[in-house]
Amino acid sequence: MVACLHFAAHLLRFTLRFLLVALWVIFGLLVLATVFRRLEVARRDRVNNWWSRWLLRWCGVRVYVSGRPPVDGPALLIANHVSWLDIYALSSVRCTIFVGKRELRDWPVLGWLIAGVGTVFIERGNRRAVHHVAQAMGERFGRGQLIGLFPEGTTSDGLDVLPFHAGLFEPARRAGVPVLPVALRYLHHGKRSTLPAYVGDESLLGNAWRVLGTTGVAVQVVYLPSVVPAEEDADHRHAMATRVREAIRAEVLA
Known part of the structure; x- marks a missing residue:
């Protein structure tokens, strides 16, 4: 009997939230x-920020922010990657234009939204694509926008941080913009x-069934001090990626 009531409550929450999210999308x-x-770009960013905040509310996900988020100006935001919620959690604080894998563009409906707000897509395994992405990042830095990057290249369970790919740290170094580490930690009832976590072969709908059907989901967005390349580093790109990962991992494991 208790299990049936629990399932019914889960189903009701999922159905109501799914309808709200669908209408919002x-x-x-x-x-x-x-x-x-x-x-204009500044207004687009404000609309994106506002839309992301309400999307998370319809999903029943709370966002707790600590540290010092960048208020304005260009920066490269580096975060660990756990869920499809990451993008909206970060954009709910300040609009963030992400560099994402090409497969995201093929997501049903959400792929259209992700592409429509200016996401820069990269085709994995294509070295030429890195050059084009670097150019696109430079253009957005020039507009004063915040670029987000998940250098793990895939999602994890959120309890540790996978190794980083360092290739796309270089455009930020060349543009002279700050590199800002951000740690994402998910909570359930505290x-x-x-x-x-959206990992493995799980479907987006299957993950949404868990997230939208429960209560008490929250994400801590922890902004850490900016990292700049040291003069003595022979390879700025890899040295910076290592320091950023260490900073994020220390916070994730805390």
Whole structure:
């Protein structure tokens, strides 16, 4: 009996939240198709920030911010990658334009949204693609935008940090913009949890069933001090990636 009641409550929450999220996504697509591209960059960023905050509310996910988020100006934001929620958690603090793998563009509906807000897509294993992505990053830095990067290249369970790929640290170094480490830690009813983790062969709908159907999901977004390349580093890109990963990993394991 208790199990049946629990399932019914889970199903009801999932259904209501899924409908709210679906309507919010449709609204987002309408905005993209009509007025979004006509807005200046600063207004686009504010719309993205506002839309992301409400998406997380419809999902029942709370965001707790610590540290000093960048208020304005360009920067390269580096974070560990756990869930599809990461993008919206970071953009809910300040609009972040992400560098994402090409496969994200093929996600049903969400792929359209991710592409529509200016995401820079990279094709894994294509060295030429890195050059084009670096150019696109430089253009966005020039507009004063915040670029987000998940250098693990895939998601993890959120309890540790995978090795970093250092290739896309170079555009930030050349542009002279700060590199800002951010640690993401997910909680469920106040305790560290892997529940929101989107890993392996799990479907997006399957992950959404867990997240939208429960209560008490939260994400801690911890902004750490900026990292700059040291003069004595022979290889700025790899040395910086190592220091950023160590900073994030120390916070994730704390």
